[in-house]
Amino acid sequence: MTVASGHEPALDARDVYVRLGGAPILHGASLRVDRGQLVALVGPNGAGKSTFARAAAGILRPARGEVRCMGHDVRRTRGRRLARLRAFVPQRPRVPEGITVAEAVRIGRSPHLRPLARATRRDRDAVERALERTGTARFAHRRLTTLSGGELQRVQIAIALAQEAPLLLADEPTSQLDLGATVSVARLLRNLAEEGLAVLLVVHDLALAAALADEVVVMSDGRTVASGEPREVLAPDRLREVWKVEARLDADEAGHTALRVDWLGAARELEGELR
Amino acid sequence: MALTVTTVARRSAVIVAALVALLAAVGASLAIGAVDIPLATVIDALFGDLADGPERKIVMDIRLPTTVEAVAVGAALGVAGAVLQGALANPLASPDVIGVTAGAGFGATLILLAFPGSVALLPVGALVFGLVAAAVVFAIAWTGRNRGGVTQVILAGIAVAALFGAATTGLMTAFPDRVQSVVFFMAGGLTPNAWIDLESFWPYFVVGLALALVLIRPLDRLALGDDVAASLGSRPQLIRLGAGICAAVLASAAAALVGLLSFLGLVVPHLVRMAGGTSSHSFVIPASALAGAALLTAGDVLARNVAAPTVLPVGPFMVVLGVPLFLWLLRRTA
Numbered sequence: 001m002t003v004a005s006g007h008e009p010a011l012d013a014r015d016v017y018v019r020l021g022g023a024p025i026l027h028g029a030s031l032r033v034d035r036g037q038l039v040a041l042v043g044p045n046g047a048g049k050s051t052f053a054r055a056a057a058g059i060l061r062p063a064r065g066e067v068r069c070m071g072h073d074v075r076r077t078r079g080r081r082l083a084r085l086r087a088f089v090p091q092r093p094r095v096p097e098g099i100t101v102a103e104a105v106r107i108g109r110s111p112h113l114r115p116l117a118r119a120t121r122r123d124r125d126a127v128e129r130a131l132e133r134t135g136t137a138r139f140a141h142r143r144l145t146t147l148s149g150g151e152l153q154r155v156q157i158a159i160a161l162a163q164e165a166p167l168l169l170a171d172e173p174t175s176q177l178d179l180g181a182t183v184s185v186a187r188l189l190r191n192l193a194e195e196g197l198a199v200l201l202v203v204h205d206l207a208l209a210a211a212l213a214d215e216v217v218v219m220s221d222g223r224t225v226a227s228g229e230p231r232e233v234l235a236p237d238r239l240r241e242v243w244k245v246e247a248r249l250d251a252d253e254a255g256h257t258a259l260r261v262d263w264l265g266a267a268r269e270l271e272g273e274l275r
Numbered sequence: 276m277a278l279t280v281t282t283v284a285r286r287s288a289v290i291v292a293a294l295v296a297l298l299a300a301v302g303a304s305l306a307i308g309a310v311d312i313p314l315a316t317v318i319d320a321l322f323g324d325l326a327d328g329p330e331r332k333i334v335m336d337i338r339l340p341t342t343v344e345a346v347a348v349g350a351a352l353g354v355a356g357a358v359l360q361g362a363l364a365n366p367l368a369s370p371d372v373i374g375v376t377a378g379a380g381f382g383a384t385l386i387l388l389a390f391p392g393s394v395a396l397l398p399v400g401a402l403v404f405g406l407v408a409a410a411v412v413f414a415i416a417w418t419g420r421n422r423g424g425v426t427q428v429i430l431a432g433i434a435v436a437a438l439f440g441a442a443t444t445g446l447m448t449a450f451p452d453r454v455q456s457v458v459f460f461m462a463g464g465l466t467p468n469a470w471i472d473l474e475s476f477w478p479y480f481v482v483g484l485a486l487a488l489v490l491i492r493p494l495d496r497l498a499l500g501d502d503v504a505a506s507l508g509s510r511p512q513l514i515r516l517g518a519g520i521c522a523a524v525l526a527s528a529a530a531a532l533v534g535l536l537s538f539l540g541l542v543v544p545h546l547v548r549m550a551g552g553t554s555s556h557s558f559v560i561p562a563s564a565l566a567g568a569a570l571l572t573a574g575d576v577l578a579r580n581v582a583a584p585t586v587l588p589v590g591p592f593m594v595v596l597g598v599p600l601f602l603w604l605l606r607r608t609a
Contacts, residue, residue, distance in 0.1 A: 021420060059505045083508030094364070094500030098554030100282070107495045111508045115489060141282070159503065 008071045009034050010167040010198030011086070013056045016065035018048075025051045026062070029224045031217045033200050035166060038193035040209035040230070041202045043219030044243055049202045050091060050171050052219065056200065057088040057169045069167055083111035087160035089170040091202075093152075095144045101155050102140040105130050108159030130161035134188060150181025157188060167198045175204060186212055206234055210249055211257040218242060286558050289551040293565035297346070300572035304342040305334055307576060309584050340469035345572040345589075347473065347480050348465075348529045349539065353567020354487045355522040355529070356540030357547075357559050361494040362518030363425050369541035370526030372432045373519055376537045377439035378408025379530030383460045384443045388450040397460070398472055398531035402479070404439070405527030411435050413519055423512025428519070462588030463534040465575055472532050479528035486521040487560055494518065494556045536571070536590050542601050543567045549604040570597055 011033040018026040029052045033039045043049050054060040056067055058074030067074045069085045077085065087108075108130065109123050119127075131137035134154045144152065153173050160168055170189065174182040182205075190212050193199045203209045209216055210230040217227040218234075220242045226233050231251050239247045246262035305317045312320075312330050319325040320334040352370070359368040370376050382404025386397045415431040417423055447454050493514040496504040501511040526540065547562035548554055574593030579586050 054502075057506065059502065079508040079510075081508070083506065086506075088502065088506035090500065090502030090506070093503055094498070096364070096498040096554060098548055098552070099498060100553070103495075103553070103555055104499060107492075107499060108507065110492050110496060113492070115492065156503075159499065160506065163507070 008068075010037075010070055011056060011169075011200060012066075012068045013052070014066045016052065016055050016067060017063045018051050018055050018060055019063050020051065020060075025222055026055065027222045029055075029065075029219065029222070031056070031200070031224060031227060033167065033198045035198045036193060036196045037214045038190060038199040038201060038212055039215045039217060040213035041200060041217050041219065042204070042206060042209050042234075047219040047242075048222045049219050052224075053169050053171050053200065053202045054088070057086055058082050059088060080111040083163055083165070085165055086167040086169060087163040087165045089153075089156045089160050089168070089173055091171040091173075091175065093156050095152065097143070097145055099144050100141055101136055101144065101147070101158075102127070102131065104144060104155055105136070105140075105158045105162050108162035111163055126164055127162050130158040133161055133192075134158040135184075148181070149176050150178070150184065153177060153181070153185055154188070157185070161192075166196075167200070168192065169200045169202075171202045172204060173201070174208065182208065206239075206247075206249060207257040207259040210234060210251050211255055282553065286551050286553065286562075289547060290558075290562055290565065292550075293547070293562055293569055297565055297569035297572065300569050300576060301342055301346065303576045304345065304572050305338050307580055308333070308338060340473065341465045341575065342572060344465055344469040344473060344532055345575045346568040347477075348533050348536070349568035349571030350564040351480055351483060351525040351529045351567070352536060352539040352571070353543040353563035353565075354484060354560055355525040356542075356567075357544035357556070357563040358487050358490060358494065358518045359522045359540070360544050361554075361556055361559070362490075362497065362515045363428060364498070365425065365429065366545065367541070368429070369537055370522055371436060371537045371541070372429055373523060374408035374412045374432050374435040374439065375405045375523050375526040376530065376535055377436035377443070379405035379527055380461065380535055381408075381439040381443045381446075383530070383534070384446050384457050387456045387460065388446050388453045391453060391456070398476065401460075401534075402476070402527045402531040405530050406523055408435055408439055409519065409523035409527070413516065417512070417516065423515055425515070428515065459588055460534040463536040463590030463593075464578070464586070464588040465533050469532070476528045476531055479524050483521050483525035483528065484564070486517065486524070490514065490518055490521060491556045491560055494560075498554065498556075533571075533589065536593065538590070538594050538597065539567055539571060542597050543570060546597070546601055546604060549607075 009032040014030050016026055016029045026048045031039065041049050041053060051060065055062050072085060074082060105127050109127050112123055113119060131140050134157050136154050136158045174185050177185065186208060189199055189201060213230055215227060216230045216233045218225050226238060231249060234249045236248050239245060248260045250260060251257045302314055306312050306314050310333060312334060316325060316330055317334055320331045325331045356369050359372060360366060379401040382400035383397050386393060386400040412431045412435045416428040421427055493509050496507045496509045497511055497514050504511050543566050544559055544563045547559055547566050551558050551562060570593055574596055575589045577592040578589040581587060
């Protein structure tokens with residue numbers, strides 16, 4: 001087993017193949033995320049983004065290829081040890097009855113506890129920090145079933161932060177949220193990256209990806225087809241090729257982004273008329 | 276802050292209440308019967324301060340074994356239900372769901388009807404077929420596509436239970452003149468020769484309860500969903516398998532000793548969750564053990580004394596005690 005060194009990427013997935021129920025879902029997906037970097041994984045529905053994120057987190061077993069978290073091969077790293085290297089925020093988490101926010105975040109700390117051992121001062125502090133950092137401390141006593149979508153998503157991130165892993169993978173954490181909640185979760189993830197966490201964010205919203213990410217990785221049909229600086233990668237040609245739409249990404253230096261989409265196909269018709 | 280004072284106070288109150296109820300039930304179980312024995316005399320007998328005589332004999336040789344059996348079985352069924360409901364994320368889960376109850380019923384019926392000369396084998400039959408039924412459920416649910424999924428386990432359990440239920444009915448049809456002997460087992464009743472049974476079956480209770488203790492934290496992770504549990508380093512299918520084995524061992528051993536008391540495993544975990552206001556397994560599992568033990572012991576006191584000297588099956592009495600409490604809490608809980 002390789003020991004993690006300072007220069008290694010936090011996440012290094014190379015040429016990953018995954019089959020689910022006999023069907024090939026991923027065939028040749030690669031990406032890397034460094035510490036302090038936020039990488040957005042984008043692509044159309046069914047491109048394999050979630051599958052890739054789950055394989056990168058070691059939750060799905062790849063048929064081929066290699067995934068290293070902090071230098072450790074995820075296939076050989078199991079259980080609590082892997083949970084201290086990376087945290088995964090799922091797309092549709094279960095919301096159990098009778099569990100408070102604080103209890104849920106304490107469960108997030110459990111990979112640091114030996115079986116049957118009690119939480120130490122350090123563990124309690126880590127839980128406290130995760131609650132504070134995500135703004136969930138003020139409703140820590142509330143039950144999960146009483147929270148809004150935005151609040152729930154912050155709790156999911158708090159559970160992940162309690163793991164104190166250097167790598168965070170989040171699978172579409174903003175897909176169910178309104179604009180305000182999306183902005184608040186997005187800022188939280190960006191700030192976590194600024195503080196040194198490596199963040200892989202699976203996201204649908206290309207304007208959001210462009211605003212947040214240091215780097216964008218595009219997936220199409222089970223493969224990663226491009227990666228790099230958002231404005232370069234999300235060029236009109238690629239949007240046409242991968243998403244089959246006429247669209248242009250506008251971004252300014254202040255971090256405002258917008259996706260100008262030809263929603264009704266007017267541009268194409270106009271083009272036809274001019275011809 | 277993380278755990279507010281009221282939450283801790285409420286949980287502690289429920290644990291203390293269950294403990295008090297258990298002690299009261301144990302005291303009543305030892306003191307009340309065909310001959311009422313004062314509590315002070317009971318305590319003297321327990322600590323060996325009572326001279327040999329009928330009272331000492333009643334307490335030590337008749338009532339103590341049954342009481343210990345009620346406590347062990349009640350705790351086992353409460354824990355089995357709590358572990359299964361947690362693992363399957365289903366409020367209707369109980370040892371019935373993984374086929375144990377139907378399997379044990381068939382095993383006991385088989386001995387009582389087909390081999391009435393070997394009635395001493397009844398507990399063994401119940402235990403073995405309870406475990407066999409659960410093993411068949413696991414074998415089906417943990418192979419093929421979507422193995423280890425919640426729906427897979429529950430549907431396999433229902434199908435296997437139906438199979439053993441049909442076999443039991445078949446046996447009863449084949450031996451209609453002997454069906455009477457099965458009724459007591461089906462209704463659940465504590466056996467008079469409890470020491471002998473406990474001597475053979477105590478390892479199942481110890482292993483099952485120890486496994487439940489180890490499962491507390493994994494079950495809490497699983498409550499947040501399979502993906503979060505996996506993120507936290509657990510394997511959801513493995514937790515469900517462990518919980519299934521734990522519940523199968525506890526419920527089969529319980530059925531071997533006292534017959535079919537499935538109601539207890541279903542209701543007790545709900546009782547403690549509603550009373551404690553939390554689903555955290557570090558509370559639900561120990562509290563279910565205490566409450567299950569208290570409920571079965573109290574039910575047994577009633578069953579032995581309502582129509583004394585006739586001893587009635589404990590199952591219906593436990594239901595009579597538990598259902599009103601359960602319904603009252605159900606209406607109060609949001």
